[in-house]
Amino acid sequence: MNNDDTGIDFNAAAATAEANDYAWAYVDVGQLGVYAQDQFRASDNLKITAGLRVDFPLYLNEIEEDTAITNFDGWVDENGDPATVNPAEWPSGKPLFAPRLGFNWDVYGDKTMQVRGGSGIFTGRIPFVWLGNQASNAKLYPWYTFQINTTADDFNYPQVWKNDIAVDKAFGDGWLASLEAIYSKDLNAVVHRNYNMLPPSAALSGTGDTRPMFAGFNEVNIYSAAGVSNTFLDAGAIVLDNTDEGHQTSFTGKLAKEFDFGLLANVSYTNITSKDLTSIPAEIAADAFQRNAIVDGPNSAIFSHSRYGLKHRVISSATYSKSYGNMNSSVALFFETGVGNRYSFTYAGDLNGDAIANNDLLYVPSDASDIHFGTVDANGVGTVAADAAAQWAALDAFIEQDDYLSTRRGDYAERNSAMLPWFSQLDLKFIQDLSLNVAGSDHNIQLSLDVMNLGNMISSAWGVRQLSTTWNPITVNGVDANNVPYFSFNTDLTDSYVDDTSILSKWQMQFGVHYKF
Numbered sequence: 001m002n003n004d005d006t007g008i009d010f011n012a013a014a015a016t017a018e019a020n021d022y023a024w025a026y027v028d029v030g031q032l033g034v035y036a037q038d039q040f041r042a043s044d045n046l047k048i049t050a051g052l053r054v055d056f057p058l059y060l061n062e063i064e065e066d067t068a069i070t071n072f073d074g075w076v077d078e079n080g081d082p083a084t085v086n087p088a089e090w091p092s093g094k095p096l097f098a099p100r101l102g103f104n105w106d107v108y109g110d111k112t113m114q115v116r117g118g119s120g121i122f123t124g125r126i127p128f129v130w131l132g133n134q135a136s137n138a139k140l141y142p143w144y145t146f147q148i149n150t151t152a153d154d155f156n157y158p159q160v161w162k163n164d165i166a167v168d169k170a171f172g173d174g175w176l177a178s179l180e181a182i183y184s185k186d187l188n189a190v191v192h193r194n195y196n197m198l199p200p201s202a203a204l205s206g207t208g209d210t211r212p213m214f215a216g217f218n219e220v221n222i223y224s225a226a227g228v229s230n231t232f233l234d235a236g237a238i239v240l241d242n243t244d245e246g247h248q249t250s251f252t253g254k255l256a257k258e259f260d261f262g263l264l265a266n267v268s269y270t271n272i273t274s275k276d277l278t279s280i281p282a283e284i285a286a287d288a289f290q291r292n293a294i295v296d297g298p299n300s301a302i303f304s305h306s307r308y309g310l311k312h313r314v315i316s317s318a319t320y321s322k323s324y325g326n327m328n329s330s331v332a333l334f335f336e337t338g339v340g341n342r343y344s345f346t347y348a349g350d351l352n353g354d355a356i357a358n359n360d361l362l363y364v365p366s367d368a369s370d371i372h373f374g375t376v377d378a379n380g381v382g383t384v385a386a387d388a389a390a391q392w393a394a395l396d397a398f399i400e401q402d403d404y405l406s407t408r409r410g411d412y413a414e415r416n417s418a419m420l421p422w423f424s425q426l427d428l429k430f431i432q433d434l435s436l437n438v439a440g441s442d443h444n445i446q447l448s449l450d451v452m453n454l455g456n457m458i459s460s461a462w463g464v465r466q467l468s469t470t471w472n473p474i475t476v477n478g479v480d481a482n483n484v485p486y487f488s489f490n491t492d493l494t495d496s497y498v499d500d501t502s503i504l505s506k507w508q509m510q511f512g513v514h515y516k517f
Helices: 010-019 129-136 285-290 388-401 454-458
Strands: 029-043 046-059 096-106 113-123 148-151 159-170 175-186 189-194 237-243 247-258 263-276 312-324 327-339 374-376 382-384 423-438 441-452 466-468 474-479 485-489 497-499 508-516
Touching: 046 113, 129 148, 129 237, 129 285, 189 285, 237 285, 374 485, 388 485, 423 454, 441 454
Parallel strands: 148 237, 374 474
Antiparallel strands: 029 046, 046 096, 096 113, 113 159, 159 175, 175 247, 189 237, 247 263, 263 312, 312 327, 327 423, 374 382, 423 441, 441 508, 466 497, 474 485
């Protein structure tokens, strides 16, 4: 490397760069939706709503074809079968039909008990940056060092089938109870594949972890290994595809009471289960592919918990309002507690040789013989660490104190199955209204006070959230000639969680003045 910059004319280099045209990538896409709905009464107390929406994905521009890509016959799909890649082709853009049916049944005709619900298909859209990835990464150049992107021929915008049933029951004396169940099934969820990667042909050995392993560069980078390019494709040929694997269920119960003296209070509990193949952990297509935690290889996405949605959530609120003279005072409290912020335990480094770091799900050793601490030299010879016993003792203690890892000994950690601890927060809002009549005109002055995370204002130990100390507790140091992996563990790591020092764990106060005339 030449570290001498005395002979470089930076002004001239900048002027030359500015004289070049920008490398524009045009993306002209849209979505046209048509919706028709009819509402009618099947009886005096049963109302039916039926509708049909049709969405038309629109791809309005063309992308220049690169024959080096389309003429290459080595691409394979996620199963290892021959496939084609052509970033110059948009998906077919066929219409997406989304019928739906809903109802509301006033059981007794007096609104004391209502049964409501419905079923229907709903169409969303993708982040258009993924189509921008295709347009901007559609050609290969001699200096190319990034990936190409495309979409499967039959790719569709996301669609989900949603079903809902709920009962609202009004009791005497201001009591109201509700029960609701929702089930959603993915019809066209999104998943990213890499058609520049063969299935792994080797496997780890020496412990209970026998996951598939990529034997070499020719498996993780077919195009470059074939000699048709002199550079390394960072993430390969990323293909935007669909999957129907994925579902979500939620159950909610709510109880509310309106008191005669001006107090309105309610409490509700929600339980959510959500599973998918990927959860799309990034907005850029290549990152979404690489950051999905796996065991058998990045093209073998694992059906597991989604990273979104709390497993348990309780919310409660209470509002009191009192008018006197030309003034009105209102105070409201809002409380939330929940658990379910999910994450995955993966290795630090690249264990399976897929050229992607930090995406390999952890194998949780059952005992000291189930993991090797040490290093591997350039000749593939492993050396046991001098402090291997101390590292195991520390790792064993770390596993045992972790609520999730302690249940997975002798098995793999599951994607998005570890959860942060319960959190809670109490917020306060106070409003004071003063109404005046000045010279025949109405004037209103409103003073407000908001305190977010009131508990933390009262005690520094309350309202504090926690984060994972690390998602990558074990570091990969290498794999020897017999495919036996060697690792290291930081013996100072003792706790799974650390306090979140962000604003989420701090109280905040806001004053407001509102004058209307």
